[in-house]
Amino acid sequence: MERPGRLLLQSELRVRNAAYDVSLSRSLLIWKRRTSSPVYHPFRPSVCHSVPVSEIISVREEEEENGSRQRDDGSWKKIREREGKDCRQAFTVLYVERCRQHRWRCAEVTFTCSDEAVCQHWVSSIREQLATSRPKHLLVYINPYGGKRQGKRIYEQKVAPLFTQAGISTSVIVTEYANHARDHLKMEAELKKFDGVVCVGGDGMFSEIIHGLIWRTQIDCGVDPNSPEEALSPCSLRIGIIPAGSTDCICFASVGTNDPVTSALHIIVGDSQPLDVCSVHHNNMFLRYSVSLLGYGFYGDVLSDSERKRWMGPARYDFSGLKMFLTHHYYEGTVSYLPAKEIQTCINFQICLFSFVFHPESSGEWRTIRGKFLAINAASMSCACPRSPKGLSPAAHLADGTTDLILVRKCSRFNFLRHLLRHTSKDDQFDLTFIEVHRVRRFRFMPRHCQSDSDLELDLHENSKRQIFSQICKDHPACGCAPAYSSWNCDGEILTHTGIDVRVHGQLIKLFARGIEELPA
Numbered sequence: 001m002e003r004p005g006r007l008l009l010q011s012e013l014r015v016r017n018a019a020y021d022v023s024l025s026r027s028l029l030i031w032k033r034r035t036s037s038p039v040y041h042p043f044r045p046s047v048c049h050s051v052p053v054s055e056i057i058s059v060r061e062e063e064e065e066n067g068s069r070q071r072d073d074g075s076w077k078k079i080r081e082r083e084g085k086d087c088r089q090a091f092t093v094l095y096v097e098r099c100r101q102h103r104w105r106c107a108e109v110t111f112t113c114s115d116e117a118v119c120q121h122w123v124s125s126i127r128e129q130l131a132t133s134r135p136k137h138l139l140v141y142i143n144p145y146g147g148k149r150q151g152k153r154i155y156e157q158k159v160a161p162l163f164t165q166a167g168i169s170t171s172v173i174v175t176e177y178a179n180h181a182r183d184h185l186k187m188e189a190e191l192k193k194f195d196g197v198v199c200v201g202g203d204g205m206f207s208e209i210i211h212g213l214i215w216r217t218q219i220d221c222g223v224d225p226n227s228p229e230e231a232l233s234p235c236s237l238r239i240g241i242i243p244a245g246s247t248d249c250i251c252f253a254s255v256g257t258n259d260p261v262t263s264a265l266h267i268i269v270g271d272s273q274p275l276d277v278c279s280v281h282h283n284n285m286f287l288r289y290s291v292s293l294l295g296y297g298f299y300g301d302v303l304s305d306s307e308r309k310r311w312m313g314p315a316r317y318d319f320s321g322l323k324m325f326l327t328h329h330y331y332e333g334t335v336s337y338l339p340a341k342e343i344q345t346c347i348n349f350q351i352c353l354f355s356f357v358f359h360p361e362s363s364g365e366w367r368t369i370r371g372k373f374l375a376i377n378a379a380s381m382s383c384a385c386p387r388s389p390k391g392l393s394p395a396a397h398l399a400d401g402t403t404d405l406i407l408v409r410k411c412s413r414f415n416f417l418r419h420l421l422r423h424t425s426k427d428d429q430f431d432l433t434f435i436e437v438h439r440v441r442r443f444r445f446m447p448r449h450c451q452s453d454s455d456l457e458l459d460l461h462e463n464s465k466r467q468i469f470s471q472i473c474k475d476h477p478a479c480g481c482a483p484a485y486s487s488w489n490c491d492g493e494i495l496t497h498t499g500i501d502v503r504v505h506g507q508l509i510k511l512f513a514r515g516i517e518e519l520p521a
């Protein structure tokens, strides 16, 4: 248990008619049952409770009348005074309770005191301790069409009541078209009025929010958002994600679950988790930002194919995933990357599996790999999601200024299936001869048909053969000859260019989250 530190308040209060010693410090609220006899009671239920002050959701005053509680709206006070009943003051503390799989729920405990002044002192003391780093005014964007189209209902039924309880005021915008939220943040939103932005939707909706917020921040700070070499200014507003999409991997990988109530509670207690953002350029022209997966080949093809099946809801990804697995296309190209240099081996192996602590500014030399790939994936975070609870790159860090470049070389369908299946089990999906993983700060990709003249000359002979074949293949799709290009899946959006230059901007944004907590053994 955490050490309580200097006590701010200590009283004897009652909980469900039993006497408790209750104490408040800057870090903990503790209530300990008073035992009338010193005799040991082996069957007595837990007698000492403690809650970190940082995990108290709110406090409200109650009035207790002969055991039956009433909310303090004034009306009861008058009746009580008139009738002179035996009344005591009470207050209720709402706090975070941990459930299975990183889920949080709201629990409550009501303390009764004999003295009204004592009660008020407790309420105001707890409220004073809650003041720091918690948001008071939030700007909420809801995508009503994400995932199973439940965004609006999820927000209204599960999230809004908690915000009200915690005294948070909100401005809610239900989007009317794609990029509505992005453009509102870019041009209209009065950001000074808010302590954070809430995104109700999936990864695509989150992507809209960060594009709006990052662009706006650069303009406000006088930074050119289009330049690939410029150091971008970090965004000061934190972003909360209420999961209501199809994959929800950004929420899952930063909170540990895709549960709207858990997310709402992380927002209320004011958690803060920095996040790396990749900028993607093509020939010095800005294309997009990415925080989760940038995937060429398999994941690009799955996304392109699934967009036409949006009516299927989240199941479209499984359908297209199976289809693209069977299609088994591979793509040729050159990947170059700047490795992140390790400076210190990770001490705690249990947290970081194979990982090291990397110095984000250090650099090695650019390295180049040419080959035939089923997939080229850059995971800037683990990309854990319900489909793959450990994610595409289980040891990726949320905010270390690096991305994990995963190269899946051309291999048999059987081997690719082994790789895919390992995403869902404890087996290491990288421990296969056709997989390579590099932790990088920057990388480039060039599909074979865009390579330089000298490269092209080398390939000329093969190329002309290929062009003839690709014509034949259009007419005879059954021949199985692979197309030359895939597309990039950039956090669930399709990129219009295949040759890209990617750079990681360490800790460019912040989430209302705390990363995935280690579960007690």
Ligand SMILES: CCCCCCCCCCCCC/C=C/[C@@H](O)[C@H](COP(=O)(O)O)NC(=O)CCCCCCCCCCCCCCC
Residues within 6 Å of the ligand: 202, 203, 204, 205, 245, 246, 247, 248, 249, 292, 293, 299, 302, 303, 317, 318, 321, 322, 325, 383, 385, 387, 388, 391, 392, 417, 420, 421, 423, 424, 489, 490, 491, 492, 493
């Ligand atoms: C055989 C089982 C294989 C399971 C392999 C699962 C790997 C899943 C890794 C998922 C990484 C997700 C990264 C996040 C991407 C999102 O940004 C993005 C957008 O999300 P949004 O719609 O919420 O806005 N989502 C996606 O691009 C979805 C990717 C989903 C890929 C699913 C692939 C399923 C593969 C099925 C292969 C089946 C072979 C079966 C043979 C018998």
Ligand SMILES: Nc1ncnc2c1ncn2[C@@H]1O[C@H](COP(=O)(O)OP(=O)(O)O)[C@@H](O)[C@H]1O
Residues within 6 Å of the ligand: 142, 143, 144, 145, 146, 147, 148, 174, 175, 176, 177, 178, 179, 180, 200, 201, 202, 203, 204, 205, 206, 208, 244, 245, 246, 247, 248, 492
């Ligand atoms: N009101 C709207 N109408 C149509 N599309 C929208 C609207 N609001 C947002 N979008 C777009 O919907 C897409 C998918 O949203 P998202 O919330 O990520 O759901 P999903 O996880 O199902 O893909 C995003 O690209 C986003 O830009």
Ligand SMILES: [Ca+2]
Residues within 6 Å of the ligand: 276, 380, 381, 396, 397, 398, 399, 400, 401, 402, 403
């Ligand atoms: Ca990272």
